[in-house]
Amino acid sequence: MSDRNGGRKDLAPPATSPAGPLKAPFRLSPVILWLGVVSMLTDVSSESVSAILPLYITGFLGLSTIAFGILDGINQGASAIVRIAAGYASDRMGSPKRVALAGYGLSMVARVGLLFAGGFWALTAVVTADRIGKGIRTAPRDALIVVSAQPDYLARHFGVHRMLDNIGAAGGPLLAFFILMLMPNGYATVFVVSLAFATIGVAVLALLVPNLKTPKPGAAPDGKIGPARGFRWRLLREPGLGRLLVAAGILGLLTVGDGFIYLVLQDRDSFAVQWFPLLYVGTNVVFLILAVPLGRLADRWGKARVFIAGHVALLACYLLAAAPAGGLGPTLACLVLLGVFYAATDGVLAALASQLTPPDKLATGLGAAQTVVALSRMTASVGFGVLWFALGPSAAMVVAGCCLAGGVVASWFILRGGLRQRPAA
């Protein structure tokens, strides 16, 4: 390997057996704990609002929401592209915390706007700001996790973070609906409570998370003159990262949005119609329970393997959703498989991307992986929508499943090639 990797050893798996005496025991870094708490508070804040926003717009403001859906698609695209840019900015400044703080801060300011936004355009602006804020913060925050974690337990640390994150994502909607249950028109109260959570989240980040530095580009650890500054496409040709991005892109293109899976379940039996909001919470609960165990598995058994196995769980979920048998059992099994998919891929992909990126380009690499996944999944949703109407829900699911099976095999070969220098884990 060239010195661009700064002599990092963690490209190779732990030299000893998982239980080997040479390996330092797992110690949860307080930085990661606090970052998890920040994400948890922020997710309570954002998910409580997004759960009730459709109801607020149509039921309370009396606006039609079709246009809102179109605009939100544009926003998601913008948010996806912002991720790689924020990662790049973070690398250039060498200070991920500042960039992350800007992202969390922007989302918090958007919550203030929500209290005053009356009309359709004001609301759209607020939601756009929130989305952009989310796009900005993700890559630098994951970079902070990487620099704080023990390399041998990277995926497990990501698992801890994603677990806390999902406690917030599952709790937010419940909190919002609890407030509306007490006060049917209590939307303003939900917005105020959401702002409170966002503010505490930003305060925890600002006050408790240290301003850890990542190496700036050019400052090669061994004092050699580094490569020229600026974003270089060459980064994407890092031996592993390029392959990882291709594999993640292929799999992302075959990942149908959760919304569609829930709609397939709803289409099959009326049971799911009534419990629709709980489908989302159920997936999140499985995700948060499995995030740490699957992170541990990724550290021991290989991150790429777990990442691909997660997509096999998704494949099983598709087939189960397409199967003619409905009812409680298959529906719950679908949710569990979907949760397994997220737990096995979300944090694990970040851990994998960070391993394959040189330290001075860490946040850019993380942002690139997120951008690829977000854009390919958006494309997948549009494509699946077409398939849905052309073939009907079940047939569309089967087609998506077959393509995914091919994608899993293809990405296995792509990733195996990229990780060949590693001895079999």
Add this chain to the structure above:
Amino acid sequence: MTAAGSRLRWGILLLVTALVVGAAGAYAAVAFQRFQEGKTAVSTARVASGAAVLAKGSVLFRNTAPGQGYGMIGTVPLAEPSGERSLAGVACDRVYGTLQNIVCLKTNRGLVTNFEAVLLAADWRPATSWAVPGIPSRTRLSADGSLVATTVFVTGHSYGSAGFSTETVITAAQGSGGTGNLEDFALLVNGTRITAADRNIWGVTFAPGQSDTFYATAASSGRIWLVQGSISARTLTAIHDGVECPSLSPDGTRIAYKKNTGSPLAAHWRVAVLDLATGKETVLSESRSVDDQIEWRDDQTLLYGLARDGAAGDSDIWQISADPASRSSVYIEHAWSPSVLR
């Protein structure tokens, strides 16, 4: 980080947390108290002491007057719309009634919030109900009360996950008959079947005296049509462009609708009337954007809801004559979702 610095940071964090939690808690407590007071406060509209009765020659609506009875079904005589209103003890988001029965779309709030269509008998007792997959938007009954049309916004959990599409279904009031999702009907435009993925159907209106024919809005690829539907043939045939939320006049000759004069993203809906025999379109003088399915008071006059300025959650029903020279005027204050019992 030094020990003193660390202690200072923790101190600031605790202070910020205490302040923020205190402020939000106080806000919530005040809001809850105000809600409790509002619920029991005297209604801002004049409410009759007796319960509402379904009577020919009256208007049924959703009462949006703050105070007691908010959201409940109300009725007033057609001739005396600003008089005392009678309330039925049933709350709905959207309501439509005939002399035989009433359809009520509502949100069941709880930790699991879901949505329901309830068919009420003439004595306000629920006859049947079924779950609907999204937020109530429009509902209509056929004149004899035998068919129920519902349009809801199907949402994923979050604001983008499943897009915002509508689901429109016609259900038989009795028995198990129904159309299923109207998106599965064959959509025919100029004799060609449209199979594009993004078909959306909303806003059904029934043809008086006919059990098979209805009208609705169909949209695909940015185009919007008025379609004539046939339940038995499972077809939707486009008959005019740019008609949203059609409403057939009691004599069956004209359709009142909302016409978008803005852009698809920044809609401005004008009230318009289409003569079915001649295809002549008349845009009325109402300058505000009307986002409602219009109801005919009689063969000449239209009723529609508009949000009340500066009072979120409250609205008024306005009237305008189907004549370009006519000006709109308030018909029923603090009301929404009108239907005329004839």
